[in-house]
Amino acid sequence: MASASLPAQHVNPKLARILVTPEGVAMDVSVATAGARLGALLIDIGIIFGLLLGFFLLFLLIGWAYSVSGLPALNDGFAAFMIVTVIIVLFLARNAYFLFFELGPRSATWGKRSVGIRVAARDGGRLSAEAIIARNLVREIELFLPLMFMVSTGVQGGLTTFAGWAGTIWVGIFMLFPLFNRDRLRCGDLIAGTWVVNSQKVSLGAVVATGETAREDGKALSEHGGRYQFSEDELSVYGEYELQTLEKVLRADNVEAQETVCAAICGKIGWNPGAGDERAFLEAYYTQLRARLERNMRFGRRRADKHSQG
Amino acid sequence: MNDASMFRREEDVAAAAALRSDRFRLEREGDWLRLERIVEQMEKGRPGRIADDEVRALPTLYRTLMSSLSIARESSLDAGLIAYLEGLALRAYYLVYGTRTSFGAWCKGFFGGALSRAVRSIGPDLLIAFACMIAGAIVGYLLVAHDTDWFYSLVPAQFGDVRVPGASEEVLRSTLFDTGAKSQDGLTVFATSLFSNNAQVAILAFALGFAFGVPSMLLLVHNMALLGAMMWVFVQRGLGMEFVGWLSIHGTTEMFAILLAGAAGIHIGRSLGFPGQRSHLAVMREAGQRGAQVMVGVIVMLLCAGLLEGFARQLINNTGARYAIGYSILAFWLVYYFLFARKRAV
Numbered sequence: 001m002a003s004a005s006l007p008a009q010h011v012n013p014k015l016a017r018i019l020v021t022p023e024g025v026a027m028d029v030s031v032a033t034a035g036a037r038l039g040a041l042l043i044d045i046g047i048i049f050g051l052l053l054g055f056f057l058l059f060l061l062i063g064w065a066y067s068v069s070g071l072p073a074l075n076d077g078f079a080a081f082m083i084v085t086v087i088i089v090l091f092l093a094r095n096a097y098f099l100f101f102e103l104g105p106r107s108a109t110w111g112k113r114s115v116g117i118r119v120a121a122r123d124g125g126r127l128s129a130e131a132i133i134a135r136n137l138v139r140e141i142e143l144f145l146p147l148m149f150m151v152s153t154g155v156q157g158g159l160t161t162f163a164g165w166a167g168t169i170w171v172g173i174f175m176l177f178p179l180f181n182r183d184r185l186r187c188g189d190l191i192a193g194t195w196v197v198n199s200q201k202v203s204l205g206a207v208v209a210t211g212e213t214a215r216e217d218g219k220a221l222s223e224h225g226g227r228y229q230f231s232e233d234e235l236s237v238y239g240e241y242e243l244q245t246l247e248k249v250l251r252a253d254n255v256e257a258q259e260t261v262c263a264a265i266c267g268k269i270g271w272n273p274g275a276g277d278e279r280a281f282l283e284a285y286y287t288q289l290r291a292r293l294e295r296n297m298r299f300g301r302r303r304a305d306k307h308s309q310g
Numbered sequence: 311m312n313d314a315s316m317f318r319r320e321e322d323v324a325a326a327a328a329l330r331s332d333r334f335r336l337e338r339e340g341d342w343l344r345l346e347r348i349v350e351q352m353e354k355g356r357p358g359r360i361a362d363d364e365v366r367a368l369p370t371l372y373r374t375l376m377s378s379l380s381i382a383r384e385s386s387l388d389a390g391l392i393a394y395l396e397g398l399a400l401r402a403y404y405l406v407y408g409t410r411t412s413f414g415a416w417c418k419g420f421f422g423g424a425l426s427r428a429v430r431s432i433g434p435d436l437l438i439a440f441a442c443m444i445a446g447a448i449v450g451y452l453l454v455a456h457d458t459d460w461f462y463s464l465v466p467a468q469f470g471d472v473r474v475p476g477a478s479e480e481v482l483r484s485t486l487f488d489t490g491a492k493s494q495d496g497l498t499v500f501a502t503s504l505f506s507n508n509a510q511v512a513i514l515a516f517a518l519g520f521a522f523g524v525p526s527m528l529l530l531v532h533n534m535a536l537l538g539a540m541m542w543v544f545v546q547r548g549l550g551m552e553f554v555g556w557l558s559i560h561g562t563t564e565m566f567a568i569l570l571a572g573a574a575g576i577h578i579g580r581s582l583g584f585p586g587q588r589s590h591l592a593v594m595r596e597a598g599q600r601g602a603q604v605m606v607g608v609i610v611m612l613l614c615a616g617l618l619e620g621f622a623r624q625l626i627n628n629t630g631a632r633y634a635i636g637y638s639i640l641a642f643w644l645v646y647y648f649l650f651a652r653k654r655a656v
Contacts (some may be wrong), residue, residue, distance in 0.1 A: 202398070
């Protein structure tokens with residue numbers, strides 16, 4: 001619980017977008033990076049491959065069990081029926097996998113879930129079933145058909161150098177397509193009116209400075225700071241950026257980082273850093289700095305960082 | 311979980327919290343966590359596990375969260391808290407404004423009218439695709455009639471091994487009518503792989519609509535030229551009627567499916583080339599979604615065609631019956647696509 005990530009600060013500003021809900025609340029969404037998309041795709045392909053492998057092993061097992069059990073040999077019609085089943089399964093597996101998961105409530109395949117991205121409608125409206133179908137049908141042409149063509153002709157030995165290069169360039173163009181537009185749209189996204197956005201699950205972290213450390217000494221932080229009291233001048237050296245850096249340090253709860261930050265703050269405000277009580281010192285400073293900045297915020301005065309005025 | 315004691319503890323903490331924004335958070339976090347639990351269950355596809363009073367509370371909880379987020383942004387500098395609220399608000403938003411129909415309800419609406427309307431809405435493209443196919447078949451036929459060498463460049467070598475120009479009537483007839491059980495199993499497999507192949511041709515024709523529809527049209531012409539060439543081979547031996555019968559039983563469905571797929575591709579290409587007054591992206595999105603609906607119909611039709619080819623064609627060895635089945639199914643598709651659900655057209 002203690003380590004809620006702060007995604008807002010990691011997002012590449014080029015990928016940040018604003019979505020206004022019907023309630024009028026502007027929400028920050030960020031377009032998934034090409035790397036995350038590729039990672040998700042590779043995981044999905046791995047999963048499909050694994051599922052198919054499992055299916056075939058089961059098939060072989062049944063066949064083996066049947067032959068061992070010494071039942072009368074099957075007629076050819078049944079064997080043909082089994083082969084038909086295999087061909088249909090091959091065809092359906094990759095189409096059904098993507099459709100099934102992206103039509104679900106999370107609009108993401110296992111691969112997308114694992115890297116924390118999902119499909120959404122580009123205009124902020126409802127994501128329709130038609131859109132999901134469209135974006136996945138185009139994936140066939142972008143990726144699976146040329147790859148299957150190359151593999152099957154390659155196995156048969158009929159793949160010419162020209163066809164090989166043409167296929168590679170074809171796949172390459174479609175794979176690189178997302179890098180050449182602002183919203184990282186694949187051709188399928190373009191057609192379907194969808195995009196892929198980040199959807200990390202953020203858990204609610206604890207209150208940063210509860211004052212527990214200070215209260216051990218008998219005084220609650222609610223009475224402003226316990227042993228540590230900072231003057232207005234000592235608090236006015238930092239802005240919101242520094243406050244949030246301090247928040248991260250407190251949430252991470254790393255003793256060495258706390259010592260470094262403690263020394264830096266003491267150097268800045270001209271205190272002598274003591275040893276062994278960094279956490280209490282930082283919590284007190286954090287609480288009072290935040291109280292000051294939030295008070296100013298209510299009066300409409302915000303201060304981005306230590307370099308700006310306020 | 312002892313709710314009462316937890317609540318008391320929270321109250322104590324809230325009173326002790328030094329910051330106004332922390333008190334704000336501690337007073338409301340119970341509601342946020344409650345909403346998060348509901349969202350979690352819904353995301354996992356288990357709405358049944360949510361208690362009735364939670365469902366009733368959902369709209370209020372959602373609005374509370376949205377207003378909390380607005381207030382927190384204006385009054386709190388706790389970045390972790392704001393990130394949490396934004397994350398949860400986005401998840402809730404996607405659920406509230408997500409796909410609302412269940413899969414079953416969507417199927418009912420889709421096959422009970424939406425599909426037919428989608429097909430009718432791309433009417434001009436159907437005509438273009440149809441013209442391409444007719445032209446392709448005629449060109450294929452005429453080319454081979456003019457010079458039989460064309461046959462070998464049109465038809466891939468493994469496709470028709472015995473069905474080549476100059477084959478005897480006996481050989482050709484044996485490919486149309488089954489004589490023994492031995493060839494039947496092989497044919498079933500062949501039919502299914504052909505289904506898969508045709509499905510891929512159809513998807514290709516749709517997806518290539520990207521390039522202004524030109525490759526879709528070329529693909530239609532090429533596929534039908536192949537058919538025209540094959541047609542000539544059979545007509546030469548006086549087996550034209552039988553060949554068409556052999557083809558009709560599943561071919562009417564299959565070629566209609568490829569026609570629809572090509573038309574969907576041309577539709578996308580056409581809206582890309584001539585978007586009119588509106589933006590390319592908006593027009594393409596509409597065309598893409600209309601096309602995708604048609605494509606679902608195409609895949610269903612190809613499955614029917616695969617079944618017809620795999621079973622009916624082998625079981626029915628009579629040309630008259632083949633014509634009857636093939637064209638009554640074609641009539642069914644025509645009625646379904648062009649006459650069905652007209653009144654509710656939106």
